[in-house]
Amino acid sequence: MLLDGLRYLTHYVFHLREVSVQALRRTRGLYDALAVVSLVVLVCATGAAAQDTDGDGVVDPTDNCPYTANADQADADGDGVGDVCDNCVDAPNPGQEDLDLDRVGDACDPCTDVDGDGFGDPGFPQNACAPDNCPAKYNPDQRDSDSDGVGDACFICLTLGALPVYSAVVQSTLTAKLTAVYGYAWFGTEFFGTACVGRARIRGARFIDHESRGHIVATSNVGTAIRFTDTPPYAYTTNEVDGDIVTGGGAVSGNSTLEYLGGTVDTTGAHPELAHCRDAMTNARRVSARFASLPPTQVLGDVHVGPGERVDITGAPGEVIQVGSLTVSGGAAGQDCTNFSFTKPPGVLNISGDSMVVNVNGKLQFGNCAEISSSTDVVLNVVGTGPSVRVGKKNFPPAILAPDRTLIVKGTSNNDGTFVPHAWVAKLVVDGLTFMFEYDQLCSR
Numbered sequence: 001m002l003l004d005g006l007r008y009l010t011h012y013v014f015h016l017r018e019v020s021v022q023a024l025r026r027t028r029g030l031y032d033a034l035a036v037v038s039l040v041v042l043v044c045a046t047g048a049a050a051q052d053t054d055g056d057g058v059v060d061p062t063d064n065c066p067y068t069a070n071a072d073q074a075d076a077d078g079d080g081v082g083d084v085c086d087n088c089v090d091a092p093n094p095g096q097e098d099l100d101l102d103r104v105g106d107a108c109d110p111c112t113d114v115d116g117d118g119f120g121d122p123g124f125p126q127n128a129c130a131p132d133n134c135p136a137k138y139n140p141d142q143r144d145s146d147s148d149g150v151g152d153a154c155f156i157c158l159t160l161g162a163l164p165v166y167s168a169v170v171q172s173t174l175t176a177k178l179t180a181v182y183g184y185a186w187f188g189t190e191f192f193g194t195a196c197v198g199r200a201r202i203r204g205a206r207f208i209d210h211e212s213r214g215h216i217v218a219t220s221n222v223g224t225a226i227r228f229t230d231t232p233p234y235a236y237t238t239n240e241v242d243g244d245i246v247t248g249g250g251a252v253s254g255n256s257t258l259e260y261l262g263g264t265v266d267t268t269g270a271h272p273e274l275a276h277c278r279d280a281m282t283n284a285r286r287v288s289a290r291f292a293s294l295p296p297t298q299v300l301g302d303v304h305v306g307p308g309e310r311v312d313i314t315g316a317p318g319e320v321i322q323v324g325s326l327t328v329s330g331g332a333a334g335q336d337c338t339n340f341s342f343t344k345p346p347g348v349l350n351i352s353g354d355s356m357v358v359n360v361n362g363k364l365q366f367g368n369c370a371e372i373s374s375s376t377d378v379v380l381n382v383v384g385t386g387p388s389v390r391v392g393k394k395n396f397p398p399a400i401l402a403p404d405r406t407l408i409v410k411g412t413s414n415n416d417g418t419f420v421p422h423a424w425v426a427k428l429v430v431d432g433l434t435f436m437f438e439y440d441q442l443c444s445r
Contacts, residue, residue, distance in 0.1 A: 137355070145318055152318025156355045156377045157443035159290060161283055164443040165212050167436040169280045169424040170197040171403055178204035178231060179432035181413035188237030189411065189430045193438035196277035203229040204237040211438055214242030217277040218250060221269055225250025230257040237433065246271040284403040284424040291357045291381040296322035302362070305329060305347035315353035322359045330367025330392050336414045337369035337394040346370045351378050351398060359383055368392035368410060377442055393418050393432065399442050400425065409434050
């Protein structure tokens, strides 16, 4: 029936168009022609205007509450929204903004409270409730151990600032490599959101639009800032950039190897993302130093998780845990962790604590196939210079902040992948299928 109706309407409109053409041909003047065209518009508009969804006798285009019957059309605050459907009857708010989705408009809500903990968000002067010291996280206790006005539940995210916008912030060079299985089906790295680097050497990496644009931004202003190398046939991961390719003035080579480019190549040194990237690099060092300077609430010494062992590191919101070295043994589980070994099972590490920092002063290493899990808003801050940080295949560690260390990530050679929510490091070497995210778990927005 709907299709027949559309066919009839199309035929009718074209028929009226033909009438207007004939009117012009009969030279009855411009006004006659315009009158006919206006008739077409009037007929179409009248058909739509005749609809009265709520059955209150007022057609939808002029009904100030088209989905709720209100024949009197009462509108006490004169904002164009009828009283029966206005979420602020006595305060004009034509946009009906309701940030905390409590069905009370922001213009009259006595407590706009997005996280639902009973404390009000900043920026709403009509709030009658106490201000929230952590607006983005549920913390009804409003705990603030250091009395700095920032709740323990969100000190991580407020300290990190804009760092979670980036899947990776690399002070020096990003090197992305491919790993093959049986000589074909090559696997590389997928960056979800922007990667900010000094330089990049890329063979098999995708930069994908996610919570932020999928840019690759290299700050180098001399030589070749970004080099793409061709991927072999049958590569699972090809060179793709959803956003822009940006440098601080350095060259970009190997553009012809790109399977896809959604934006532009900008080597002028003037792209606005460059300033943000440089700020992120500076911020990574500042944040790492800040976390390292915090007095620890727990001191655990060296933590080693052997084969088949399980260790839980647990802390309350806002805790700072200090360890010497943190290592977890991998397992003899086959090339891609698919075969469990009872003689050499992997070590298991669980880090549990919302908005928590683990400061690692020595070695940080997770073996292939080790089982790593953590709760949200946990950061592993690797302090100062030292041995490279190593993440084995099929690991899923928390975010890693190590602006003075190299991070080496071993991805998989199948579609299971290794997951690194964030890497804010000095150098980054990734080999095999690895997923790097911005906003994944950490400070999700």
